Amino acid sequence: MSQNETLTTLETVYDARKTEKDIYKFWEDNEYFKADNTTSKETYSIVIPPPNVTGVLHMGHALDGTLQDILIRYNRMLSKEVLWMPGCDHAGIATQNVIEKNLAKDGLTRHDLGREKFLEKTWDWANTHKNRILEQFKLLGASFDLSRKRFTLDKGCSDAVKKVFVDLYNKGLIYKGSYIVNWCPRCQSAISDIETNYETEPGHLWEISYPLKDEMGAIVIATTRPETMFGDVAIAVNPTDYKYKDLVGKYCVMPLTGRTIPIIADEYVDKSFGTGALKITPAHDPNDFEVGIRHNLPQIKVIDEKGCMIANEYVPPQIQGLTREEAREKTVKMLEEHQVLVRVTEHVHNVGKCQRCNTTIEPLLSRQWFVKMKPLAEPAIEAVKSGKIKFIPERWEKNYLMWMENIRDWCISRQLWWGHQIPAYYHNKTGEMVVALENPDPNNYTQDTDVLDTWFSSGLWPFETMGWPDTNSADFKKFYPTNTLVTGFDIIFFWVARMITMGLEFTKKPPFSTVYIHGLIRDEHGQKMSKSKGNTIDPVDLIEKYGCDALRFTLTYLCTYGGQDIKISDEKFEFGRNFANKIWNASRYVLMNISKSKDELELDSAKFTIADKWILNELNDTVKLVNENLENYRIGEVASVLYDFFRAKYCDRYIELSKIEKNEAVLVYVLDNFLRLLHPIMPHITEAIWQKMPISKETSAILKAKYPVYKSEFEFKTDAEKMETVFETIKSLRNIRAEFNIPLGATIDIIIDNNEELYKQIIPYLNRLAKVNSVKFEKNNNAKKSAVCTVLDTKITVPLEDLIDINQEIARQNKKIEKLMPELKSIEGRLGNDKFVSSAPKEVVEKTKTRKAELEAEINLIKETIAKLS
RNA sequence: GGGCGUUUAGCUCAGUUGGUAGAGCGCCUCCCUUACAAGGAGGAUGUCGGGAGUUCGAGCCUCUCAACGCCCACCA
Numbered sequence: 001m002s003q004n005e006t007l008t009t010l011e012t013v014y015d016a017r018k019t020e021k022d023i024y025k026f027w028e029d030n031e032y033f034k035a036d037n038t039t040s041k042e043t044y045s046i047v048i049p050p051p052n053v054t055g056v057l058h059m060g061h062a063l064d065g066t067l068q069d070i071l072i073r074y075n076r077m078l079s080k081e082v083l084w085m086p087g088c089d090h091a092g093i094a095t096q097n098v099i100e101k102n103l104a105k106d107g108l109t110r111h112d113l114g115r116e117k118f119l120e121k122t123w124d125w126a127n128t129h130k131n132r133i134l135e136q137f138k139l140l141g142a143s144f145d146l147s148r149k150r151f152t153l154d155k156g157c158s159d160a161v162k163k164v165f166v167d168l169y170n171k172g173l174i175y176k177g178s179y180i181v182n183w184c185p186r187c188q189s190a191i192s193d194i195e196t197n198y199e200t201e202p203g204h205l206w207e208i209s210y211p212l213k214d215e216m217g218a219i220v221i222a223t224t225r226p227e228t229m230f231g232d233v234a235i236a237v238n239p240t241d242y243k244y245k246d247l248v249g250k251y252c253v254m255p256l257t258g259r260t261i262p263i264i265a266d267e268y269v270d271k272s273f274g275t276g277a278l279k280i281t282p283a284h285d286p287n288d289f290e291v292g293i294r295h296n297l298p299q300i301k302v303i304d305e306k307g308c309m310i311a312n313e314y315v316p317p318q319i320q321g322l323t324r325e326e327a328r329e330k331t332v333k334m335l336e337e338h339q340v341l342v343r344v345t346e347h348v349h350n351v352g353k354c355q356r357c358n359t360t361i362e363p364l365l366s367r368q369w370f371v372k373m374k375p376l377a378e379p380a381i382e383a384v385k386s387g388k389i390k391f392i393p394e395r396w397e398k399n400y401l402m403w404m405e406n407i408r409d410w411c412i413s414r415q416l417w418w419g420h421q422i423p424a425y426y427h428n429k430t431g432e433m434v435v436a437l438e439n440p441d442p443n444n445y446t447q448d449t450d451v452l453d454t455w456f457s458s459g460l461w462p463f464e465t466m467g468w469p470d471t472n473s474a475d476f477k478k479f480y481p482t483n484t485l486v487t488g489f490d491i492i493f494f495w496v497a498r499m500i501t502m503g504l505e506f507t508k509k510p511p512f513s514t515v516y517i518h519g520l521i522r523d524e525h526g527q528k529m530s531k532s533k534g535n536t537i538d539p540v541d542l543i544e545k546y547g548c549d550a551l552r553f554t555l556t557y558l559c560t561y562g563g564q565d566i567k568i569s570d571e572k573f574e575f576g577r578n579f580a581n582k583i584w585n586a587s588r589y590v591l592m593n594i595s596k597s598k599d600e601l602e603l604d605s606a607k608f609t610i611a612d613k614w615i616l617n618e619l620n621d622t623v624k625l626v627n628e629n630l631e632n633y634r635i636g637e638v639a640s641v642l643y644d645f646f647r648a649k650y651c652d653r654y655i656e657l658s659k660i661e662k663n664e665a666v667l668v669y670v671l672d673n674f675l676r677l678l679h680p681i682m683p684h685i686t687e688a689i690w691q692k693m694p695i696s697k698e699t700s701a702i703l704k705a706k707y708p709v710y711k712s713e714f715e716f717k718t719d720a721e722k723m724e725t726v727f728e729t730i731k732s733l734r735n736i737r738a739e740f741n742i743p744l745g746a747t748i749d750i751i752i753d754n755n756e757e758l759y760k761q762i763i764p765y766l767n768r769l770a771k772v773n774s775v776k777f778e779k780n781n782n783a784k785k786s787a788v789c790t791v792l793d794t795k796i797t798v799p800l801e802d803l804i805d806i807n808q809e810i811a812r813q814n815k816k817i818e819k820l821m822p823e824l825k826s827i828e829g830r831l832g833n834d835k836f837v838s839s840a841p842k843e844v845v846e847k848t849k850t851r852k853a854e855l856e857a858e859i860n861l862i863k864e865t866i867a868k869l870s
Numbered sequence: 871g872g873g874c875g876u877u878u879a880g881c882u883c884a885g886u887u888g889g890u891a892g893a894g895c896g897c898c899u900c901c902c903u904u905a906c907a908a909g910g911a912g913g914a915u916g917u918c919g920g921g922a923g924u925u926c927g928a929g930c931c932u933c934u935c936a937a938c939g940c941c942c943a944c945c946a
Contacts, residue, residue: 012906198944205946223946236946270945278946287946350944395874399941402873406942489941524882526939557894560884564875565940567882575894578908589905632886640884640893655905731912737900738912744901826890826927836889836926844889844927 014584016547016577020684024138027687032703033143035083037474044075045083045479047462048144049487049495050152052091053126054098057136059521059529059568060488062539065140066552066681067518067559067635068486072143073680074630075483077707083479084143085465087150088130092419092454093187093356099125099418115417115449122418126153139543141552141683143703148475150465152457153420160464161420161457162437164506169424169435173372174412176424176433178299180282180289181411183364184354185307189415190368191354192453193408194493196361198350205347206332207275209340210235213251213260219244220342222274224349225284226335227327229254230315231302232261234280236291239265241276255340256316256331266291283365299365307362324362369413369422369450376501377407383500389510392633393563396489396517403493412453419451459498462511471507485512488520489563516633517563524569542573549682550576556681557643559636579643580685583678586651587689590667593658598696601665610719610726610761612666615654617720618645619670624710626677642678650674653727660764668695673708725755725791726762732789733770736798739812740787747773751781754794782868788813790861792854806869813866817859824855 027033035045046068051061072084099122100110110118130151137144150157168174181190206226209218219235235252237244248265268291269278282292283301292299304310309327311320318334319327335341352361381404383389384397391397413422425434425445434440439447457464466480467473481503487496496515503511522528523535530536542551554576558566594601608616622645629637650670658667672693679686679702690702699705733748742748748771752759756777759766766772787798787809827848830836837845 013908014906194942221946225946268945273945281946285946287944347946349946352944399874403942493942558883561886562875564883569882572882572895574908578906581908582906585906585909587905592905629886634886636884637886644893651906652910656910735912741900744903823890830889830927833926839926840889848889 012585012588014547014581014685016549016580016685017544019688020141020543020548023684023687024141027143027701027703030701031147032701033084033145034147035145035475035479036081037083037478039081041079041081043083043479044072044078044080045085045482046072046484046486047085047465047482048087049485049491050087050089050150050458050461051133051137052094053088053130053133053151054091054095055133057133057139057539059537059539061133061137062140062542062551063518063521063555063559063566064486064488065137065142066555067516068484069140069142069144069552069683070556070630070635070680071484071486071516073683073703074707076143076703077676077679077705079706081478083145083148083475085148085150085479085482086134086137086142086144086146087461087465088133088152089454089458090126090151090153090419092414092416092451093189093191095122095126096416096418097187097356110417118417136540139540139548141548143683148465152454152461156467157457157460157464158420160460160468161452162423163469164460164502165423165452165456166435166437167506168371173375174369174435175372176367176369178365178367179370179411180284180286180363181366181368182352182354182361183305183366184357184359185305185362186357186359187354187416188305190364190366190411190413191356191361192411192455195355196352197355199353200348201351203347203349203351205274205345206335207342207344208255208279208335209342210252210254210261210279211340212247213253215250218340219247219252219263219277220275221277221279223279224347225328226331227309227319227324228281228284228302229279229331230257230309230319231281231283231300232259232279233282233292233297233300234261234295235263236266236269236278236280237263237276238269238271239267241269241271243276255338256334257314259314264291264295266294284363286363289363289365301365303362303364305364305366324360368411369424369452371410371412373407373409373501376505377404379504380404380497380501383504383510388513389500390514392514392516393561396492396515396563399489400492400497404497410453412456413448413450414453415449416451419454420457422448422450422452424448455494455498458495459502460506462499462503463507468507480507480511481509482512484514484516486516486518489517490520492517514633518559519563519565522565522567524567526565526567537568537570542570545570546573546577547580547684549580549685552576553579553639553682556635557639559639561634561636579647580682582647582651583682583685583689586646586655587671589655590671591689591692591694593662594664594668594694596664598694601668601695603665603669605715607663608666608716609661609663610723611654611657611661611765612663613716614720614723615649615666615670617714617717618649619673619708620711620714622649623673623677623708627707627710630680639681642674642681646674646678656769657765660768668693675702676705676708679703679705722758725758725794726765728791729759729762729789729794729796730766730769732791732796733766733772733798736787736789737770739808740800740804742800744771747771748798748800749774749776751776751778751783751797751799752794753777753779753781753797759794784869786869788862788865788869790816790858790865793857793861795861795865810866810869813862813869817862820855820859824852824859827852827855 072082076082182196184191203224205222205224207220207222209220211218221235232254247263250263251260252263253260268287280288280291282289282297282299284303300314302310302315307324309315309319309322319330322330354361381401384400423435425439425447428444428446439445462482463480466476468476499511527535550573554573622641625641626638672695675686675690687702750772763775781797783797783799785801785804787800787804789796830848
């Protein structure tokens, strides 16, 4: 059985899933995705944004993965040695949450199990799930090198993390200190600033009277959190506030507890807000914390890690042990009873929430590990400013720089168990701390119980996956730094910024040269997709329903250069499916019509028809556009250019023309080139068809084939351009047929008054595509009862005898003039303007003049026609 | 409060250095023409958010106003 028989005997409806499974297996079996770190070829590498080990494939991955795969496949076809590095992230909080939730079903907490048992359980779970998401990436056609698959908690990554931590510590860039952190009482851990989201919530503003000590009078403060008052250490007012001028330096007595605190002046206080007086609670408010440091005030903690009131001397017994919410209610009640509650007003304010679990954050004084970011940020800013790292689209650069220039220290310790345990060891007796790669003496030293923020290890991803800290590793030498990083804008701060800082600090090189930022996937109403809203679309379902290539093509097509968010709905993917089906059927047709052997299918320019020259020229233009757009990350444009070329040019025109006069070599040549061009976007179908192409090939798979290259000097350009006239003529004649309801079976006769030479060449096309029976060449013909069309300077007359209603035809012609007039008017206006003629570029003036002549000729032709008709 | 983005055909959106607008879907008419009805042919549809400015010329550049969206900051 010959190759093309297998394709041509198949059904007319393309079975995407069957083809895609077979093709992916073919690639895998041949190990085509495996990167070779020993070649001397130019390299191109991408590291995958590691999906969470707990995760399942979602539309964001589908888009992100598709774009990466397109770049990888394109560069592979440019004959580079490519590496797409796959792997997963251990996702500290997210994963631990899942495990704890499972435990909770049995009424257990992680503490019931203990650290060791809990980690064992988590590892089990991670191990059983860690293949799932990368397996799902395979459904996307991902051509990553799974033999190199990494995990952020594997040995190599752990070693890298430890080395980075110890080095940064030794450089003084990591420190441990007591600061206010965002504490999640549910996760029982500190979280970083960017893991905190703020939500607007209705609340109250309570005004409380603090009596002055040893004299009459009181100072009224305003607060949204009365329960924290037990931790107050001062009352602050603005130094320029005349209302309180005399009170600064005096003391007041706290209601309910009777503790004495000073009244201080600090610029931070806003005179116009509330009463202009503010209570200072350094242990439970980040701003108060700063004020406290400035004025050397004590820090009194009254809320614990669970969000409950502490039982200490500062908190009244009735309040001790209550939750934050209960304590607030009770405190207010007590203040009322003591008649020190002056006023309560409604007040909308922003409340910090844990990004992971949406629990209200408690700002808490606590001892945590931090990375000093300023010194690390400087080179990272420089790398972007100098253009060593480029953002696409550019506007994200500004965003990145703004964040980096205002960077704050990064709280990296998390009170979790799942993650990289901090390599700090404390002497069991003396408490002395040692930061080292290994425990200096396990009998006498105990490791810090905290783990590192997940983003600490993902920040090292581009080099820890390449064998670092072994800088002699073959992968590191060959594939680092990587070329492009593809991701969504939502993790620029979390991830991209940290990779840049860490990469520069530890490898002295930017980890990638281009950051390609795409939009987020949204539902058809522009809403973010989320499980709780129930508006998610599962890419795996889409692949089953429409095929992977259809999914990829549709997503790519919807991808704009500006990185706008992408709204999708299930039905939108019919677009890609229909295109795949079209490709399948067109290819079937072409392959069915090849009778020549491989050797006879060489291009022979002596045999080119005008149509051949036209399609080859169109192909060449397409090659140019596709390459340019890929180089410039205008990937959506690539999809659109290829779609237009294939449907409008190749199928609707060239294949139709080939039914009249066939050049098998060209038919096959163009299809071959088109498949190569499209392969990065729709890898499976292009591979499947290419495998069946009866042509000589330089390699065994299209994914290894050469990408088409633009020919800057194309010899048949002028001939090719003539075809536009032909298409215009066919369209005009078809329009006449439609307007006058000429039955499909009926032919027409035409009289052409100009361009005889060209039209003689294309008579067969007119015969077939416009059902033209006879063609006469005749200047100044006087055929009555005719419909007429003009194509530039050529008038084509279609005698219609009884079929025609002259008034209808006159109306039709007038409509044409109407359509052309506005353009002519505007052109006349321009050319009549001396300033335009003198200041516009010569080419533009020339072009405008030419266009004017064309328009005038055409309009005159139509006017003449009307005159003759009536 | 600071920054960014969006506003173009009924819907979803393109529009790369300024030379008067395109696609997909939808709509109307016709066609199962031996690759494809997941298709083909023909057609209709836009004061490019409002206003002002620069320019010979603005969807594109500048300013301004409006609406919607996002990010950062976090005023008790």
